Amino acid sequence: MARKTKTTTEFGAKYGSSVRKKYTKVTTSLRQKRNCPECNSIKFKRVAIGIWACDKCEFKVADSAYETTTV
Numbered sequence: 609m610a611r612k613t614k615t616t617t618e619f620g621a622k623y624g625s626s627v628r629k630k631y632t633k634v635t636t637s638l639r640q641k642r643n644c645p646e647c648n649s650i651k652f653k654r655v656a657i658g659i660w661a662c663d664k665c666e667f668k669v670a671d672s673a674y675e676t677t678t679v
């Protein structure tokens with residue numbers, strides 16, 4: 609297998625194109641910097657699915673799994 613292909617996702621050709629597209633969309637949105645609704649710092653991030661927390665003021669909120677509606 610000497611064939612080298614560059615893909616935009618880490619999965620290569622696996623799992624089907626629609627799944628990879630969704631995964632890329634979700635992971636890129638997770639990498640975005642978010643502002644904390646309490647102290648407005650950019651340390652606001654997802655700690656678990658549906659749970660978002662701020663490192664600075666320890667503000668914690670339950671929100672949707674992959675996006676925040678509070679931003």
Ligand SMILES: [Zn+2]
Nearest residue numbers: 644647662665
């Ligand atoms: Zn905060």
